Amino acid sequence: MGDYLSQIGELFAQYDVIGAFWVNIQLTFWAAIFSLVLGTVLALMRISPIASLQWAGTAYVNVLRNTPLTVIMTFMVLGVWTQLQISLSDDFATNFFRFAVVGLTVYHAAFVCEAIRSGVNTVPLGQAEAARAIGLSFLPAARLIILPQAFRGAIAPLGNTLIALLKNSTVAAAASVTTETSSLMRTMIEFNSSYIYAIFFMFAIGYVILVIPIGLLTTSLSTRLAVRR
């Protein structure tokens, strides 16, 4: 038993497992920031009274959230990079990393948009009517009454999207990012097939450790900040 454990220890000293998780965390970090920006813009378009912007936002969300992420990632490399010859960096690894971030961003922005919109939808119409009744005009009503409640309502679905984004960062393998966790796990198992269970559980536990705190945090935040109705 002790022998087995020490061999596993050697195995993990041989491969950069922490580094692979760090790649996924970096992918998640950049994609989260960019998709939050893009998703907010899309949400604003969808809740605006301007029909053409509503239509464009709705079309974007319906197309992107119904496309498999793997298709988007493959498209980034084979369609955009190989065929259109658009390059995001001269360095191969950086280039694929950036394409993976773009792919993750355009996909998850659709879900961020829906999360924010569902937050706005949790605010009852009476709140807006009350704001106008006490004489607030559009901007003060939005800033003081509606958006604070909308953000609180959006925390749970946004946290849900962040967890999905972290797990989906493994799909960067389809965009030729070879240093992230799913690719490393595959390499490790292929070369050390007798330790297949240990290797899988090590990576799986890594994700459990990363995901559960995000879930607990968003649940506690959304409970604590929930608007009692």
Next chain:
Amino acid sequence: MSSQQSVLFDAPGPRARRAIALGNVVGAVVVLGIAALVLLELERKGQLSWDLWGPVFTANAWENYFIPGLQNTLRAAAFAIVGAVALGLVLGTGRLSHVRAVRWVCGVVVEFFRAVPVLLLMIFFWLLLGFNKVGDDPSFLAVVIALILYNGSVIAELVRSGVGNLPRGQSEAGLAIGLTRGQTLRSIQLPQALIAMLPALVSQLVVVLKDTALGQIIVYNELLRAAQIFGNGNGNNLQTLAVAAVIFIVINWLLTTVAQWLSRFLRGRTSGATAAGPGIGNPTVTAQGGTAPSAGASESVAR
């Protein structure tokens, strides 16, 4: 959409209507301008030529690549959703059991498979089945098993929150007429919760269908991989992948529409909350005790 009254914007007066009309034109010009720029750039790079698009619309492409690929995608999705519903019912009722050990074990299993990326599960089962020479198509089995474990756990949470969302009076009434807790769960709570779950279940089918495309990475010959093989052979990956994407979008959009229709249709038929799922990740339990619905769904939730 435009006729629905929004919480942010009042019914517009004459000045606001003029501003909106102007904004509408400006918005349309900007959106169409961006679309035109993209098309011009594609044209400049010769991507709109019939040499590249032509092969996609031949009988060969559809008979030998797209249709067989789509069949494999649908086959994997069908096995996965049936298995996931079965597993979800077992784990979901397990989490509602009054035996603490059963509740605890089911809870650990559900939380574990909800947290692990599906791709890791697929790669693990693919290599495991391959090494042990189980079955003649380890890729297919790995795709199905991974999707069953992940989506089964998500459905288990749907079952649990579906039962939790029923009014307390339902279980109290069951106990009052002398049913045991197990009988109340089976004959009163679960049937209503399952009807309430249907829209979310259809939304989960969209997730399953999208995730079958991960099979491409473990060389399962589904729609994406078939399209990619055809594209590599003809040097038109951009065009074939676009067609594959359109096939996925049409099917998933239809399923999403069905989910939203179901959630409106079923609202009067159960005392539970009939929200469609967000189509991504784990529908987390919100402060209100319900699942976090997507924006499209929350419009149809009776609050």
